[in-house]
Amino acid sequence: MSTQEIYEHFTLPLLQWFHQYGRKDLPWQIPGNAYAVWISEIMLQQTQVRTVIPYFLRFMNTFPTLRTLACASEDQVLAQWSGLGYYSRARNLHKTAKIICNDFHDYFPDDIETLMKLPGIGPSTAAAIASLAFNKPTAILDGNVKRVLCRYFLIAGSMEQTSVTRQLWQLAKQCMPLHDCAAYTQAIMDLGATCCTIKSPNCSNCPLHTTCLAYQTNEVAHYPHKKLKK
């Protein structure tokens, strides 16, 4: 499938679906606020949207800016994180806030390479911040995106195979448009979360079902392939 065809049949309908049905009112969807995007991405690594919302609001109420977070004590940060678990992530959050304040003069880095050098920010979170907060065409590949791409392009093989991961990364990059990057990233995640779900996917309401290879071949339930047992 050419890049042009992917745009026409995958990316564009997905964007249109998102503009009509997607969630655009989540508390961290504040245009240009990389700080809010970053905090939410770290929380969302481990916890569902519904649960994250109250923690996020409380956290932002206590630490409304990068600087307030950097100037807080670690105990204050941990207190606001209390209940979420994975406390090393809260410690990394605090370290990174200090680094950005001290070394970057309060300006949140907007390129993947710099973002990935910060504690607690890996390939996934770096790409999410660059696209969601800075509208850059950096593809993400989380669990939801993997499932959508595996089904749409009928990618066989189990998920831990590096060949599969490489294919998926390539497709993820091909699907990313040069405009509306933030909307696109949010759109593909929303589709995976609400439509292209693991159990009982809602194909009849999916904006991509007319060209989805798994749907066309009645194979949706069998994709992505299960991990092979050791």
Place this chain on the structure above:
DNA sequence: ATCCCGTGTA
């Protein structure tokens, strides 16, 4: 490429 981590669940 491989390992490690904290957490939820079968």
Place this chain on the structure above:
DNA sequence: TACACGGGAT
């Protein structure tokens, strides 16, 4: 109690 998950670090 072992494994799956979803990430990061090296």
